[in-house]
Amino acid sequence: MSRPTSLTPPPDVKAPDPHPSAPPPGTELGEHYDGCFGCGEEQENGLRLRTRVGEGVSVDTEFVVGPGHQGAPGLAHGGLLTCAFDEALGMLGFLLHTPAVTARLETDFRRPVPVGSTLYIHAWCAGVDGRKIYAKAVGRLDALDGPVAVEASALFLSVGFEHFVEHGRPEEVRRAMENPDVLKAARAFEVNP
Numbered sequence: 001m002s003r004p005t006s007l008t009p010p011p012d013v014k015a016p017d018p019h020p021s022a023p024p025p026g027t028e029l030g031e032h033y034d035g036c037f038g039c040g041e042e043q044e045n046g047l048r049l050r051t052r053v054g055e056g057v058s059v060d061t062e063f064v065v066g067p068g069h070q071g072a073p074g075l076a077h078g079g080l081l082t083c084a085f086d087e088a089l090g091m092l093g094f095l096l097h098t099p100a101v102t103a104r105l106e107t108d109f110r111r112p113v114p115v116g117s118t119l120y121i122h123a124w125c126a127g128v129d130g131r132k133i134y135a136k137a138v139g140r141l142d143a144l145d146g147p148v149a150v151e152a153s154a155l156f157l158s159v160g161f162e163h164f165v166e167h168g169r170p171e172e173v174r175r176a177m178e179n180p181d182v183l184k185a186a187r188a189f190e191v192n193p
């Protein structure tokens with residue numbers, strides 16, 4: 001089946017406000033699940049990214065590129081850079097108060113990202129149209145106003161928590177639901193849409 005390719009919201013769609021219960025700017029959003037490759041503390045080989053809430057529906061994520069993230073010698077692997085962007089963009093759902101999954105993600109690599117550098121990723125929501133969440137992100141090298149190295153555009157789709165329960169391997173889903181923080185987040189989304 002052919003899919004629309006546009007990652008731009010329809011012209012009448014405006015950037016949304018954060019949900020009233022969204023944490024204020026400056027708040028560090030913890031890991032959403034300890035086994036997550038992007039942010040989980042228990043994921044041995046993961047990126048362990050940390051994300052802070054920005055103004056409006058936006059977040060800031062830092063990716064410190066280490067020797068374990070190489071593609072070419074001394075340079076970050078493009079797939080891992082895309083992963084860091086997916087993680088940052090995925091966190092926007094928490095400010096909109098809806099669990100959401102990536103449907104489409106396009107990454108533009110503008111400059112090589114060397115090992116030892118920090119990528120400052122700023123991600124924001126450009127619009128919400130029904131279940132569709134249009135999001136953008138830019139990653140700058142070594143400073144908040146550093147040169148642009150990577151840009152991304154994405155379409156996320158809001159899903160219910162049943163998406164994860166139905167599709168995830170039962171062992172991990174069960175273990176995640178035993179974590180009071182995950183359970184609390186799931187309940188908050190369910191009772192306070």
Ligand SMILES: CCCCCCCCCCCCCC(=O)SCCNC(=O)CCNC(=O)[C@H](O)C(C)(C)COP(=O)(O)OP(=O)(O)OC[C@H]1O[C@@H](n2cnc3c(N)ncnc32)[C@H](O)[C@@H]1OP(=O)(O)O
Nearest residue numbers: 003004032033086087090099100101102103104157164176
């Ligand atoms: C228990 C622990 C919980 C922890 C929670 C943590 C959450 C955070 C995790 C964060 C981790 C980081 C993030 C991650 O890594 S998320 C992991 C990577 N993503 C996935 O695994 C998602 C896999 N895909 C799906 O599950 C389904 O395809 C989804 C749910 C996305 C849509 O299937 P669904 O049956 O629901 O919807 P639909 O097919 O009727 O489509 C609806 C509309 O959308 C349009 N459309 C669809 N696809 C595309 C596309 N590719 N391009 C353009 N448009 C697309 C479509 O045309 C239609 O438009 P319209 O005709 O209405 O105009």
